[in-house]
Amino acid sequence: MADCVFCGIVSGSVPAFLVASDPAGLAFLDIRPVFKGHVLVIPRPHVVQLTDLPAPDLPAYFGFVQRIAAAVPLAMDAKGTFVAMNNIVSQSVPHLHTHVVPRTKGDGLRGFFWPRRKYDSDDEATAVAETIGKEYLRLSVAEGGRRE
Template sequence: MSTDLFCEIIAGERSAHLVSSDDVALAFLDIRPVFKGHVLVVPRVHVETLTDLADVGPFFERVQAMARAVEQGLEAGGTFVAMNNRVSQSVAHLHVHVVPRNKKDGLRGFFWPRTSYDSADEAASYAARIAKAL
C-alpha cells in the first residue's frame, strides 16, 4: 500500500475531519481550505490521477453528492469543483476539491488564497453540517 497522506487518512493512521466514508470514497475537510467547508473527496483505492481510476462513475457520484451537500449544509450559493492531475497536485493521490462559493466571495480565477479554521471544534462543526446534508 502507498504511504501518501491520503492513504494514511483512509487507513485511520492520520486524523482528519471526516464528512463521509463508504467503500468507494472518503471525504474530509481540507486542512488549508480556500473557504471554510472546503472538502476533499478521495477514492479509497490508491490511484494518482483521473486516468488511473478504473471505475469513474461511482467515484463521481460521491463527488456530485458532496457538491450538493456542501451547498445545502453550508447554505452556499454554489460550489467550485476542481482536480489537478500531476501538475499542481500537492498529494500524489487522486482528489477532488469541493469548495463552497458565494457571490462576491473574493475568489478570482485560479488563484487559491487559503484560510484556516479557528479551532478543531470549528472544523468539526463544518464537517458535521455538510455530513448532515448528505
Template sequence: MDGCVFCQIISGEVPGHLVLETDDLVAFLDARPVFKGHVLLVPRTHLETLPDLPAGQRDGFLAAAQRLATAVKDALGAQGSFVAINNTVSQSVPHLHLHVVPRTKGDGLRGFFWPRTKYGDGEAAAYAERLRDALANG
C-alpha cells in the same frame, strides 16, 4: 501507499474530518481550505491521477462529487461550488483527489487560480485538431 497522507487518513492513522465514506471513496475536509467547508473526495485505493481511476469507479466518483456539491450548498448556505481536480501539476498530494469548494457571490475567489491567455490566428483550430487526433488514437 507508504507516506501518503490521504492513505493515512483513509486508514485512520492520521485524523481527518470525514464527511462521506463508501466502499470505494472517502471525503474529508481539506486541512488548508480555500473556504471553510472545502472537501476533498478520494478513492480508497491509492491512485495518483484521474486517468488512473478504473472505469468501474468513475460513476461512483462523479456521483459522490455531485452529492458533495449539493451538500456544501444545503449544509453551509453556499450559493454554489468550485469543483476541480489537478493531475500531477499543482497536485500537492500524489493521490487522486477532487476538490469541492463552497462558493458565494463576492467571496473574493476570481475565476480560476491562473492567468488566462488567448489563441492567436489559427491556433485554436490547430490545438483542437491535436486533441481530436489524440482522442482518436488513444
C-alpha cells in the same frame, strides 16, 4: 501506499475531519481551505491521477463527488460550489482528490488564485465536517441510496 497521507486517512492511521464515507471513497475537510467547508473527495485505492482510476470505478466515484457537491452549499449556506481536480501539476498530495469548494457571489475567488484560510480551531472544523456530513446523509436518504 505507505507514505501517502491520503492512504493514511483511508486506513485510519492519519486523522482527518471526516465529512462522509462511501464505498467509492472518503470526503474530508481540506486543512488549508479556500473557504470554510472546502472538502476533498478521494477514492479509497491509491491512484495518483484521474487517468489511473479504473473506468469501472468512475460512476461510483463521481456519484460520490456529486452528492458531496450537493451537500456542501446546503450545509454552508452557499449558493454553489467550485469543483476541481489537479493531475500531477499543482497536486500537493499524489493521490487523486477532487476539491469541492463552497461558493457565494462576491466571495472574492477569481480564476485559479486560491487564497487559503484556516479554521479557528479543531472544534470549528469538526462542526463544519459534521454539518456537511449531515446534509450528505439527508440527501442520500432522500435519494433512497445506500450510504455508510
